[in-house]
Amino acid sequence: MRASHLEDFYQFLRFPSVSTDDSYSARLTECGHWLVEKLTRIGLTAKLHPTPGHPVVWAHNEQKPGRRTVLIYGHYDVQPPDPLELWDSPPFEPVLHDGYVFARGATDNKGQILSHILGIEEQMEANGDLPVNVHLVVEGEEEIGSGNLGNFLAQNRDALKCDVVMVSDTGMIARGVPTISYGLRGVAALELKVTGPKMDLHSGIYGGAVMNPLAAMSRLLASLHDTNGRITIAGFYDDVLPLQEWEREMWSKLPVNPEAELLKETGVPELFGERGFSTLERIWARPTAEINGMGGGYQGQGTKTVIGREAMAKLTFRLVPNQDGEKITALAEEHLRKNCPPSIRLEMTPGHSGPWYLTDPYSQFGCAAQRAMRDAFARDAVLIREGGSIPIVSQFRDILGVETLLLGLALPDCRAHSPNENFPLENLDAGIRINKAVLKELAA
Ligand code: BES
Ligand code: MN
Numbered sequence: 001m002r003a004s005h006l007e008d009f010y011q012f013l014r015f016p017s018v019s020t021d022d023s024y025s026a027r028l029t030e031c032g033h034w035l036v037e038k039l040t041r042i043g044l045t046a047k048l049h050p051t052p053g054h055p056v057v058w059a060h061n062e063q064k065p066g067r068r069t070v071l072i073y074g075h076y077d078v079q080p081p082d083p084l085e086l087w088d089s090p091p092f093e094p095v096l097h098d099g100y101v102f103a104r105g106a107t108d109n110k111g112q113i114l115s116h117i118l119g120i121e122e123q124m125e126a127n128g129d130l131p132v133n134v135h136l137v138v139e140g141e142e143e144i145g146s147g148n149l150g151n152f153l154a155q156n157r158d159a160l161k162c163d164v165v166m167v168s169d170t171g172m173i174a175r176g177v178p179t180i181s182y183g184l185r186g187v188a189a190l191e192l193k194v195t196g197p198k199m200d201l202h203s204g205i206y207g208g209a210v211m212n213p214l215a216a217m218s219r220l221l222a223s224l225h226d227t228n229g230r231i232t233i234a235g236f237y238d239d240v241l242p243l244q245e246w247e248r249e250m251w252s253k254l255p256v257n258p259e260a261e262l263l264k265e266t267g268v269p270e271l272f273g274e275r276g277f278s279t280l281e282r283i284w285a286r287p288t289a290e291i292n293g294m295g296g297g298y299q300g301q302g303t304k305t306v307i308g309r310e311a312m313a314k315l316t317f318r319l320v321p322n323q324d325g326e327k328i329t330a331l332a333e334e335h336l337r338k339n340c341p342p343s344i345r346l347e348m349t350p351g352h353s354g355p356w357y358l359t360d361p362y363s364q365f366g367c368a369a370q371r372a373m374r375d376a377f378a379r380d381a382v383l384i385r386e387g388g389s390i391p392i393v394s395q396f397r398d399i400l401g402v403e404t405l406l407l408g409l410a411l412p413d414c415r416a417h418s419p420n421e422n423f424p425l426e427n428l429d430a431g432i433r434i435n436k437a438v439l440k441e442l443a444a
Contacts, residue, residue, distance in 0.1 A: 001425050005118050006096075008038065009428065012076075012110050013094040013103040019054055019077035019144050028054040028140045031076050035117075035138055042121040043128075044136065051148035054140030058156075061124075061134050068442045069133035069162040071400070072435075073392065074113025074169060075142030078105035079417045086419035100422040107414035111423035112168040113138055115409065115431020123436060131443035135160055139392075142169075145189075145352025146392040153392075153399045164365045165396045166438055168431055170386050170408030173256050175424075178373035181406035182361040183284065183385030184393060186319035188329050189351030192220065192336065193312045194344050201307040210307065211343040214296050217311035220346070223339045224289045224315075228275040231289050233335040236328065241321045243285045247385075251280050254382055265413055284385035288318045289332070314351075318387065325353040354391025359403050365442075369405040372437035376430060407434055 015031035018024040032048045032055045039046035039059040046059035054077060063069065081091035081104040089095045094103035101111070116136070123130050137160075139149050153160060172179040196213040197206070226232050258279045262271060273282040296311030298304035317328050329350050340346040360366055361383045373381035386406070393404045409431050415421045 001429060005428065006425070008118070009101060009111065009114055010094045012114055013101070013105060014092055015076075016081075016092045017077050017105065017140065018080050019141050020080060025054070028077060032057050032138075032140060035076060038117065039136065042117070043124040044120070044134075046136075049152060051141075051152060053144075053148045056140070056149065056152050057136070057138040059136040061120075061130050063133045067131075067133050068164075069135065070439065070442055071135040071137060071160060071162040071165045071396070071402070072113075072116050073165055073167045073396070073404075074116065074136075074138045075109045075140065076105075076113070076138050077140040077143050078108065078110070079143050081419075083419065088420055091419075091421075096425075099426060100424045102420055102422045104421055106421050106423035107410045108416035108421065109142070109169045111428055112409045112431060115428045116166075116168060116435045118428070119432040119435025119439075122432060123439070131439050133162075134439070135162060142390065142392070145187075145354055146395075147352060149392050150395045150399060153395060157399060160400060162400065162402055164402050164442070165393075165400070165404040166369075166407060167390065167393065167404055168407050168409050168434065169390055170388070170406045171384075171410040171412065171414075172408050172427075173254055173382055173384060173412070175411055175426075176377065176379070177255065178377040178379060178381040179408050180361055180366070180369055180373060180381050180383050181386045181408055182359050182366070182383055183321075184357040184406070185284070185287070185385075185387055185389055186323070186325055186354050186356035186394075187389040187391070188317045188319060188325040188353040190315045190317070190329055190332055191312070191349045191351055192217070192315065193310060193347040193349075194220070194340070195310040195347070196344050197307065197309050200309050203305045203307045206307060211341060212307050213311040213344060214308060216341060216344040217294065217296065217313055219341075220336055220339055221291055221294065221313055223335070224291075229273050230275065231287070233289070233328075233331050235331050236287070236289075239322045239324065239327075240287060243281055247285075248281075250383060251278075251284075254280075254384070261412055280384075283387040285320055287320050287323060287328075290316050290318070292316055316351075318389070319356050321356050321358050323356065325355060329353070352391070354389050355394040357390070357393045357397075357404070358385075363403060365403060365405060368441040368444075369407060369438060372434065372441040373407065375437040375441075376433040405438070407438070409434075 297308035
């Protein structure tokens with residue numbers, strides 16, 4: 001590993017590019033500028049494109065006729081670092097321990113997208129050009145649903161014309177095992193608020209005579225699942241495609257024990273999920289309803305005999321083929337509305353969403369990716385789906401008309417979105433090799 005590569009990684013990680021929190025806006029723009037400078041220095045034409053939200057970085061080499069064109073996508077925004085007290089070192093001051101760099105965004109997605117940039121840098125240095133035409137699009141809003149990137153793609157559709165998209169923003173099933181994801185789950189968000197009395201009330205004076213908003217919210221949230229982990233929203237599973245037999249068979253032969261791994265990674269006493277499905281199927285091919293946050297009432301020290309005036313909860317649904325986000329949100333709203341007692345008011349606000357994605361890993365480009373991964377790791381790639389979402393991937397298909405290769409570098413214990421997120425330098429190197437091998441395969 002070159003010292004300059006590590007220095008680039010550290011500089012990139014020091015920007016607190018938290019997209020969901022407006023107070024970080026200027027930091028995101030600075031991070032975008034840093035990328036533009038880096039990409040210009042390695043010989044690409046690079047520009048920062050403003051959007052109504054955070055800017056998009058767009059760079060390319062000389063587009064020569066008769067060559068394949070690949071669009072490499074990544075994101076420079078990160079999830080909030082909190083809870084801060086659970087980090088062993090500050091989230092935006094990267095440190096190296098035993099070959100792993102610790103910082104928010106180390107894996108998701110700065111390490112992964114940087115490895116492609118460094119791969120391009122090394123090739124530009126060695127050959128003065130790349131074997132194919134390349135567009136690099138690095139956005140600042142992936143973690144909040146990529147709300148402005150679709151427009152950017154539509155507005156620049158002709159200039160961004162390409163044969164295939166390559167993304168490293170997914171997982172490897174284990175260290176050293178090259179992993180191609182041919183599916184992603186989608187996501188749809190819904191925020192709930194229940195309000196009762198016009199102010200917080202003394203629970204002795206009023207308790208018993210009014211409905212408690214927190215009790216109402218608890219009932220509503222509890223009504224989403226039965227005890228078998230199955231979602232009780234009417235029609236929720238109607239459009240779910242069953243797992244294909246070839247996938248079931250392939251997944252059963254993966255060189256991992258998913259139950260043992262998950263117990264270790266999460267520290268839960270026992271796994272839990274929808275009855276009747278394997279662990280991998282539950283994560284990769286079944287939809288879920290998750291409560292991501294809930295609040296209300298007294299949260300301070302000691303007791304307070306109060307009936308809070310409101311309660312809130314943040315929900316997201318993970319979606320699988322062929323579910324439709326808007327339809328699922330509407331079904332969920334209908335279910336909650338029906339289950340809401342008249343003695344309380346319920347407000348529901350849909351949030352960001354992104355569709356699922358499923359592609360053929362044996363397509364022409366899928367096979368090229370499999371060969372490139374074998375080349376980069378000296379071992380056959382495994383083919384999986386992912387539980388996470390990358391909202392823009394389905395729009396690469398809808399707007400640009402191309403498929404996406406998901407060549408992941410995130411390790412199972414990378415702690416994306418959690419405290420002590422980390423990325424091994426070994427995978428920064430692997431990403432550089434993937435970049436070179438894929439561009440070479442696509443040129444052939
Ligand atoms: N890199 C992840 C997606 C991911 C995670 C893919 C795990 C495969 C395995 C991405 O940055 C992400 O976290 N996306 C969000 C999207 C959402 C906020 C719209 C997600 O999945 O929660
Ligand atoms: Mn993420």
